[in-house]
Amino acid sequence: MSVASAAYLARRAAQKERVRILYRRALKDTLNWAVHRHLFYPDADALREKFEANRHVDNIETIDRMVAAGEATYNKWRHPDPYIVPWAPGGSKFCRNPPPPQGIEIIYNYGREDNV
């Protein structure tokens, strides 16, 4: 099945995208669980080994199944309280002080209000 048709390549590209997003999320999740760096590094290496072991699989159906299994494992291991940057969506500072609408100003005329 080495026919490099457009559909096949598109499917492979979509799979690579899925794998990358999965790796990114899994790495962040590993950091959520293992907060201390000396624990995080071995875990990150183990995750990388798991991805590397399946690097040379060619059969597209197998890849699909493995990616789905990986995503299921990720969903199972998701941290209940992940670290989100405060002003990102889901963080604690998100939308906390939205910028005021345009054209609103403070008029500094304390004590001079009567002299307008």
Add this chain to the structure above:
Amino acid sequence: MAARNALLKYMRVNVRPLQSPGAGSLGVSLSQLIRRHFSEEVKGSFLDKFEVTDRVTNVVKNFQKLDPSKVTPDAHFQNDLGLESLDTLEIVMALEEEFGFEIPDNEAEKINCINLAVKFIASHPQAK
């Protein structure tokens, strides 16, 4: 009135006196009073591009799978530095941690060279 002006001149505050003291409409006085924009803390501040480049190159140099002497500001992660896509993702994550901000997933895919990373970080208002 004169005492107030003298005091302000003493304190060297740049106050423009009202040009038409008899103006009753609010629109006229609004344009002549001192305006001050709201504080910039809410909007965040953009980082300097050279500083960003320095920090990004430092992060990439500390990456263990790379040769630190090959890291230049124009380096492409996959072509020049010989990394793979998973390594690129690790670098992007290290940059996120360094600058303390969040990249959405679809944007993180597109960062394959240092220039793009610097451009992205410098244009993000909340990158510390």
